[in-house]
Amino acid sequence: MSKLPNATRDGLSAxxxxxxxxxxxxRTGGGGPYSMLMHSPAMAQHFAATEDYFRNHSLLADADRxxxxxxxxREVEAHYAWTRHEIRAHKIxxxxxxxxxxxxxxxxxxxxxxxxxxxxxxxxxxxEHELSADLFARMEREFSPAxxxxxxxxxxxxxxxxxxxxxxxxxxxxxxxxx
Amino acid sequence: MSRIPSAKREELxxxxxxxxxxxxxxRSGGGGPYSMLMHVPALAGYVAATEDYFRLNSALSDADRxxxxxxxxRELGAHYPWMRHxxxxxxxxxxxxxxxxxxxxxxxxxFTARENLLAEIPLSLLRDHxxxxxxxxxAERELSRRQLVExxxxxxxxxxxxxxxxxxxxxxxxxxxxx
Numbered sequence: 631m632s633k634l635p636n637a638t639r640d641g642l643s644a645x646x647x648x649x650x651x652x653x654x655x656x657r658t659g660g661g662g663p664y665s666m667l668m669h670s671p672a673m674a675q676h677f678a679a680t681e682d683y684f685r686n687h688s689l690l691a692d693a694d695r696x697x698x699x700x701x702x703x704r705e706v707e708a709h710y711a712w713t714r715h716e717i718r719a720h721k722i723x724x725x726x727x728x729x730x731x732x733x734x735x736x737x738x739x740x741x742x743x744x745x746x747x748x749x750x751x752x753x754x755x756x757x758e759h760e761l762s763a764d765l766f767a768r769m770e771r772e773f774s775p776a777x778x779x780x781x782x783x784x785x786x787x788x789x790x791x792x793x794x795x796x797x798x799x800x801x802x803x804x805x806x807x808x809x
Numbered sequence: 810m811s812r813i814p815s816a817k818r819e820e821l822x823x824x825x826x827x828x829x830x831x832x833x834x835x836r837s838g839g840g841g842p843y844s845m846l847m848h849v850p851a852l853a854g855y856v857a858a859t860e861d862y863f864r865l866n867s868a869l870s871d872a873d874r875x876x877x878x879x880x881x882x883r884e885l886g887a888h889y890p891w892m893r894h895x896x897x898x899x900x901x902x903x904x905x906x907x908x909x910x911x912x913x914x915x916x917x918x919x920f921t922a923r924e925n926l927l928a929e930i931p932l933s934l935l936r937d938h939x940x941x942x943x944x945x946x947x948a949e950r951e952l953s954r955r956q957l958v959e960x961x962x963x964x965x966x967x968x969x970x971x972x973x974x975x976x977x978x979x980x981x982x983x984x985x986x987x988x
Contacts, residue, residue, distance in 0.1 A: 669957075670868065673859075673959055676862050679855045680852070683855050706938045707938070755972055759971065775813045779849050779852070782977075783852055786966075793938045793961060793964070794958075794962070
């Protein structure tokens with residue numbers, strides 16, 4: 631049981647029910663962070679729209695996106711987001727060893743190449759709230775300005791989602807293995 | 810000088826120029842986080858829509874919101890958002906003592922119970938991504954469900970904004986006093 635009851639469709643106005651249907655149409659399993667965010671439907675729709683942008687139109691490669699999301703979910707200890715994105719990460723071909731290293735919150739030297747850079751970027755911005763000149767330069771060599779902006783924006787979005795999950799204690803589906 | 814150049818309106822498609830105009834109509838000065846986000850106009854549009862929701866339709870009062878934002882901006886060390894929201898906080902009637910205490914990262918002992926709650930929530934979320942039980946109980950007593958969810962999401966939104974300001978080293982306008 632999460633710390634607040636899930637929002638329910640029944641109590642909503644017709645307009646809010648439309649938002650509900652739109653938000654949950656793209657999200658399996660019900661529950662999840664939107665079961666909390668939907669206590670404010672007009673607000674929730676904007677976070678869902680941002681997330682849909684990343685899913686459907688992002689300039690970042692799927693694998694780059696999932697590395698950032700899994701790293702962030704692990705740092706925030708957002709179990710629900712981890713389970714969803716672990717499934718996606720497997721689907722798009724991220725190596726199981728990488729996923730296990732993320733799960734174990736392994737040191738950076740357990741990662742290589744672009745994955746290592748993205749894990750370092752995510753952890754550093756989360757914990758230090760800034761990037762050193764060296765780290766920024768390495769990111770800039772790998773990513774265009776637009777992709778850099780997306781990487782930062784994606785991390786910000788998943789901090790929001792992860793924090794909602796963590797602080798309201800939104801449960802992952804029963805039986806799921808997280809960390 | 811920020812780490813990457815600001816996006817330029819004249820380089821955008823007509824559709825993206827519309828997003829630009831919409832975003833800048835409600836924001837003075839230019840040069841803020843949206844000058845970076847506009848490297849990805851569609852994403853900038855969604856992020857701005859989220860922010861507009863908080864400004865125009867939120868269940869939180871202006872003063873409540875500005876305390877949350879200032880505490881978040883200070884904790885993140887984000888100068889540009891601090892500067893903009895210090896001005897907004899004053900306009901919204903946030904007490905000078907509150908602003909100066911947040912600026913100095915001082916003790917919250919002189920705050921009213923509500924000011925204290927609204928400052929403690931972002932500080933706790935940005936450090937631990939959760940609220941200790943007593944703070945959660947205070948939040949639940951003091952805020953409606955919708956307000957509670959909105960406060961959490963507002964901190965998330967300003968994490969995105971603060972990360973953009975810091976990752977790209979956005980300077981606050983010359984001569985502005987931040988912290």
